[in-house]
Amino acid sequence: MVQTIAKRGSMPTTDKPTYDEMFDDAGAVRAAYAGYNAWYGAQDHGWLRKQPREAERVFRRTGITFNVYGQGDGEERLIPFDMVPRIITAIEWRKLSRGIEQRVRALNAFLHDVYHRQEIVRAGKLPERLLRVNDAYLPEMAGFVPPGGVYTHIVGVDLVRTGPDEFMVLEDNARTPSGVSYMLENRETMMAMCPELFTRARVRPVGDYPRRLASSLAACAPPATQLRQGERPTVAVLTPGIYNSAYFEHAFLADQMGAELVEASDLRVDNGRVAMRTTRGWKAIDVLYRRVDDEYLDPLTFNPPSMLGVPGIMDVYRAGGITIANAPGTGIADDKAIYSFMPDIVEFYTGEKPILQNVPSWRCSEPDSLKYVLEHLPELVVKEVHGSGGYGMLIGPTSSKKEIAAFEAKLRAKPENYIAQPTLALSTCPIFTKSGLAPRHVDLRPFVLVSPNGIDITPGGLTRVALKKGSLVVNSSQGGGTKDTWVLED
Amino acid sequence: MLGRSATGIFWMFRYLERAENTARLLDAGFRLALTRGDTASSAEWRSVLITMGLDSQFADKGGEYTGAHVCNFILRDKENPDSVLAMIEGARTNARMVRTAITRQVWEGTNEAWMVLKDILARPVRETNLGEVLDQIRRYATLVRGAMDGTMLRNDIFNFARIGTFVERADNTARILDVKYHVLLPSVAWVGSSLDHVQWETVLRSVAGERAYRWLNAGGMDARGIAQFLILDGRFPRSLAFCYEKLRSNMGSLAREYGGETHAHELLRDAVSGLHQASIEQIVDVGLHEFVVDFIASNMRIAKAIAQDYRFYE
Numbered sequence: 001m002v003q004t005i006a007k008r009g010s011m012p013t014t015d016k017p018t019y020d021e022m023f024d025d026a027g028a029v030r031a032a033y034a035g036y037n038a039w040y041g042a043q044d045h046g047w048l049r050k051q052p053r054e055a056e057r058v059f060r061r062t063g064i065t066f067n068v069y070g071q072g073d074g075e076e077r078l079i080p081f082d083m084v085p086r087i088i089t090a091i092e093w094r095k096l097s098r099g100i101e102q103r104v105r106a107l108n109a110f111l112h113d114v115y116h117r118q119e120i121v122r123a124g125k126l127p128e129r130l131l132r133v134n135d136a137y138l139p140e141m142a143g144f145v146p147p148g149g150v151y152t153h154i155v156g157v158d159l160v161r162t163g164p165d166e167f168m169v170l171e172d173n174a175r176t177p178s179g180v181s182y183m184l185e186n187r188e189t190m191m192a193m194c195p196e197l198f199t200r201a202r203v204r205p206v207g208d209y210p211r212r213l214a215s216s217l218a219a220c221a222p223p224a225t226q227l228r229q230g231e232r233p234t235v236a237v238l239t240p241g242i243y244n245s246a247y248f249e250h251a252f253l254a255d256q257m258g259a260e261l262v263e264a265s266d267l268r269v270d271n272g273r274v275a276m277r278t279t280r281g282w283k284a285i286d287v288l289y290r291r292v293d294d295e296y297l298d299p300l301t302f303n304p305p306s307m308l309g310v311p312g313i314m315d316v317y318r319a320g321g322i323t324i325a326n327a328p329g330t331g332i333a334d335d336k337a338i339y340s341f342m343p344d345i346v347e348f349y350t351g352e353k354p355i356l357q358n359v360p361s362w363r364c365s366e367p368d369s370l371k372y373v374l375e376h377l378p379e380l381v382v383k384e385v386h387g388s389g390g391y392g393m394l395i396g397p398t399s400s401k402k403e404i405a406a407f408e409a410k411l412r413a414k415p416e417n418y419i420a421q422p423t424l425a426l427s428t429c430p431i432f433t434k435s436g437l438a439p440r441h442v443d444l445r446p447f448v449l450v451s452p453n454g455i456d457i458t459p460g461g462l463t464r465v466a467l468k469k470g471s472l473v474v475n476s477s478q479g480g481g482t483k484d485t486w487v488l489e490d
Numbered sequence: 491m492l493g494r495s496a497t498g499i500f501w502m503f504r505y506l507e508r509a510e511n512t513a514r515l516l517d518a519g520f521r522l523a524l525t526r527g528d529t530a531s532s533a534e535w536r537s538v539l540i541t542m543g544l545d546s547q548f549a550d551k552g553g554e555y556t557g558a559h560v561c562n563f564i565l566r567d568k569e570n571p572d573s574v575l576a577m578i579e580g581a582r583t584n585a586r587m588v589r590t591a592i593t594r595q596v597w598e599g600t601n602e603a604w605m606v607l608k609d610i611l612a613r614p615v616r617e618t619n620l621g622e623v624l625d626q627i628r629r630y631a632t633l634v635r636g637a638m639d640g641t642m643l644r645n646d647i648f649n650f651a652r653i654g655t656f657v658e659r660a661d662n663t664a665r666i667l668d669v670k671y672h673v674l675l676p677s678v679a680w681v682g683s684s685l686d687h688v689q690w691e692t693v694l695r696s697v698a699g700e701r702a703y704r705w706l707n708a709g710g711m712d713a714r715g716i717a718q719f720l721i722l723d724g725r726f727p728r729s730l731a732f733c734y735e736k737l738r739s740n741m742g743s744l745a746r747e748y749g750g751e752t753h754a755h756e757l758l759r760d761a762v763s764g765l766h767q768a769s770i771e772q773i774v775d776v777g778l779h780e781f782v783v784d785f786i787a788s789n790m791r792i793a794k795a796i797a798q799d800y801r802f803y804e
Contacts, residue, residue: 061605063601251590265804266492266493279748280748
C-alpha cells in the first residue's frame with residue numbers, strides 16, 4: 001500500500017521558512033532519506049500504525065521509563081518514541097564533530113582556567129562577577145587539578161538546526177547530561193522492529209558507547225590507584241536511587257559497563273579512600289561516575305544540613321584518592337550566563353574561530369539588552385540562568401498576555417537571572433501520525449567522552465522531538481518524544 | 491556485590507516465593523470451601539489468615555470469614571501491607587533496585603508479573619475468576635524462577651536469591667504445619683473419618699504436594715505420613731528437609747566463593763543435622779507445635795545471621 005507523503009504545515013511563529021530534515025522546499029525527499037522513504041512507501045499502513053504501540057509495550061516491559069517530578073509519587077512514564085529516524089549525512093557529521101570537539105576542548109580549558117589563574121578574566125573577556133556571584137562556581141575546586149586534567153568526562157551538547165548549514169549550540173550540558181540510554185535503546189528498538197531498514201542505509205553504530213564510556217572513565221583513574229599492575233580500576237555509578245527521574249539510565253549504564261550501581265548510603269570514607277559496602281566488606285572505588293548534583297556529593301563540604309551524600313568524599317578527592325566524573329564545579333561551564341560568552345571562550349582557549357555558532361543571546365544583566373528584551377517579550381524566549389529542564393522559561397510567541405506580564409514582573413525584579421534568545425525556526429523532521437507523516441520540531445544531543453586519551457564523539461545522539469504541532473519545547477518532562485538518530489557512513 | 495544488592499535480591503525472591511505460596515494456600519481454601527458447609531469453610535478461611543499471620547488485622551477490619559472477603563483482603567486490599575499485590579510490588583521494587591545484578595529475562599519476568607497482576611488486582615476478585623488470578627500468580631513465579639535458572643550466572647547473586655527462596659519456603663511450610671497440626675495429629679475419636687481426608691488433602695494441596703504424596707503412598711492417607719512427608723522427606727521440594735538441603739548447598743557455594751564460612755553456616759549446620767537425626771516419632775512425642783515453633787525461630791535466626799555476616803545492612 002503506497003501512501004502519499006506531503007510536506008505539511010510550517011511553524012507559525014516565524015517568517016523564515018523552516019528547514020525540514022526529510023523534504024526540501026520543493027517537497028522532494030532529500031538524498032539522505034531516499035532509502036528510508038522507499039522503505040516507508042512499501043510498508044502496510046495498518047502495520048505501521050500498530051508499531052508505536054508495539055514499541056511502547058516493549059518499553060514498558062523492559063522498564064524504560066522515567067519518573068516525572070511533581071506528579072503522583074513514583075509514577076513511571078514512557079518517553080514517546082517516534083519511528084521516523086533523524087538522519088545526518090557523513091558530511092554534516094564531519095563538520096558537527098569538528099565543532100563539538102573544539103567546543104569541548106574549550107570547555108575543559110575554561111574550567112581549568114577559572115579554577116586557577118582566571119586568565120580569561122584578566123584578559124577582560126569575562127566579567128569576574130559571573131564567577132564570584134554564581135552557585136555553580138565551587139571555591140573548593142580552586143587550585144585543584146582533577147586526575148588526568150579532565151573536568152567534563154561526559155558532555156551532551158544540545159544542537160538545533162535552522163538551515164542547511166546552520167547548526168547552533170543551544171546549551172552545553174557539562175554536569176550530568178542524561179539521555180544516552182535512549183540513544184541506545186532507540187537504536188535497539190529500530191533494529192528490532194524494522195531490521196530491513198538497516199540493509200538499505202549504512203548507519204554508523206552507536207552500541208559500543210557503554211564500552212567506550214567504561215574505558216574512558218578507567219583512563220581517568222587517579223594516578224595513585226593506577227599503580228596496581230594488571231588490575232582494572234573499580235568504576236561505580238552513583239545514583240540518587242530508584243525514584244530519580246533518570247534511574248533507568250543509571251541502572252542501564254552500570255549494567256552495560258559491568259560497574260556497580262551505588263547509592264550514597266552504600267559509600268563511606270575508609271582509610272583515605274571512598275569505599276562501598278559489599279558482601280565481602282568495604283571495597284575502594286577508583287572512579288565514581290556520579291549522577292547526583294554537586295550539592296549532594298558531600299554534606300561536609302556543600303550542604304551541612306543534608307543527610308545525603310558521602311561525608312568526606314571531597315577530602316579524598318582532593319588528596320587524589322578518587323576520580324569524580326564529571327568533576328565537581330563543572331556546572332560553571334554550562335551556566336546560561338556563561339553561555340553567552342562561549343564564542344569568546346572558544347576563541348580565547350583554542351585560538352580558532354568557533355566552528356559551531358551560539359544562538360544570539362541578550363544578557364538581561366546589561367541595561368541595553370534588558371530594554372530590548374522587555375520591548376520584545378512576545379517574540380523572544382527568555383531563560384532562567386540557573387534553571388534547567390525548561391521549567392523556568394518564557395516562550396513569548398506561544399504565551400498569553402497574562403503569562404507574559406507575569407514573567408515580565410519576575411524579569412524586572414531580577415534581570416541578572418535571565419538571558420533572552422530569539423525564537424528559532426528549529427528544523428523539523430516528520431513523525432508518524434494517524435494521518436501519515438507530519439513535521440515536528442527537533443533538536444539533537446550528541447554525547448561526548450573526554451579522557452587523557454582524547455575526545456570521543458559517538459556518531460549519533462539523542463534527537464528530541466516536540467510532538468505537539470508547532471511546539472518548540474522538546475523536553476521529555478514537557479511532553480517531548482525521541483527518535484533514533486542515524487549518522488550515515490561515507 | 492553490594493550489601494544492599496544482596497538484601498534486594500534476597501527479599502525479591504522471598505516476596506516472590508511468599509506470593510506463590512499464598513496463591514496455593516488460597517487455592518486449597520477455595521477447594522475446601524466448595525465441598526463443605528459454611529461453618530467449616532469459614533473456619534478454613536480463618537486458618538488461611540492465621541497461617542499468613544493476618545488474622546488480627548482482618549478481624550480489626552471487621553471482615554467476614556467468607557471466600558470473597560478473605561481472598562480480596564489477602565490478594566489486593568490496600569489496607570493490608572502484606573497483600574499479594576504488595577508482595578509483587580515489593581519484589582518488583584527490589585528487582586528494580588538490583589537491576590544490574592539480574593539478567594534482562596529475570597527483570598522482564600518480574601516487571602511483567604507486576605504489570606499484569608497490578609492490572610488484574612485493580613478490580614475485586616470474584617469466585618468465578620479466582621482460579622484464573624491464582625493461576626497467573628503461580629505462572630509468573632514459575633516464569634521468574636525459570637528465567638533465573640536459565641540465564642543467571644551461578645555466583646553469589648544467584649546464591650542469595652536461592653537462599654531467600656528457601657528461607658521463605660521453609661517458613662511457609664512450617665506455618666502451614668503449625669496451623670494444621672490439630673488436623674494432622676487429631677484426637678483419637680476423629681481418626682479415620684472422611685472429614686480428615688478432605689482436610690489432609692487441603693494441607694497437601696496448599697503445598698502442592700497432594701499428587702506427590704499419593705504417588706509415594708499409593709493413594710493412602712494418614713496424618714503421621716503427611717507430617718513426615720512435609721517435614722522430613724528430602725525428595726519433596728517444599729519439605730523442610732529439602733529446603734534446608736538447598737540452603738546448605740547454596741551457603742556452601744557462598745563459602746567456597748568467599749573463601750570461608752560464617753556464623754550463619756554454623757547455625758545452618760546444626761539445623762540441618764537436627765533435621766537429619768529427627769524421626770517423626772520423636773517430633774510427635776515432643777509435640778508438633780513445639781517442634782514447628784522452634785523451627786520457625788531458628789529459621790529466623792539463620793536469616794538474621796546471613797544478613798549480618800554478608801553486610802546486608804549498615
